[in-house]
Amino acid sequence: MGDFWVFGYGSLIWRPGFAHIETQRARLFGFRRSLCVRSFVHRGTPDRPGLVLGLDRGGSCVGLAFRVPGELRGEVLDYLRERELVTSVYLERTLPVRLASGDIAQAVTYIVDRAHAQYAGNLDEEHAASIVSGSVGQSGPNEDYVMNTLQHLEALGIRDHWLEAVGARLAVDPDRT
Secondary structure: OOOOOEEEEEHHOOOOOOOEEEEEEEEEEEEEEEEEEEOOOOOOOOOOOEEEEHHHHHEEEEEEEEEEHHHHHHHHHHHHHHHHHOOOOEEEEEEEEEOOOOEEEEEEEEEEEOOOOEOOEEEEEEEEHHOOOOEOOOOOEEHHHHHHHHHHHHHHHOOHHHHHHHHHHHHHHOOOO
């Protein structure tokens, strides 16, 4: 089997954690970046869940596509499955993405399972910001996760108006520590 692509839209953008030989900006149609996954460990607790990103139905999402050498397929897929499928809130799919080059590539992608108990649904900016604000898990404050994502998207020239609105609410939250 030849080289394959992996689509990143959140933490995979700044911390892919796997070997790759090419990175291109890419757009996935039919799904949008959303804080739609309750986090009980990394960015929250069972008593005070935080929110992390998932790909939810609707719209489109600009992220990064990473081309992985075919000989690393097993190793990289094992790594991604261990990282992304711990609680089965994400479903592994191979979906078409439009690369910056204009080519269409099939990319391994992780979308949210709307039937999973961790699925938080379609939240408005205010509700999402209120959940994120003050939530802390093993990987640190939930606000840091959101703001880090926004900083990396901005550095790449990728706009996400909904996430930017959540970040703006967090930046002015007087309760934010």
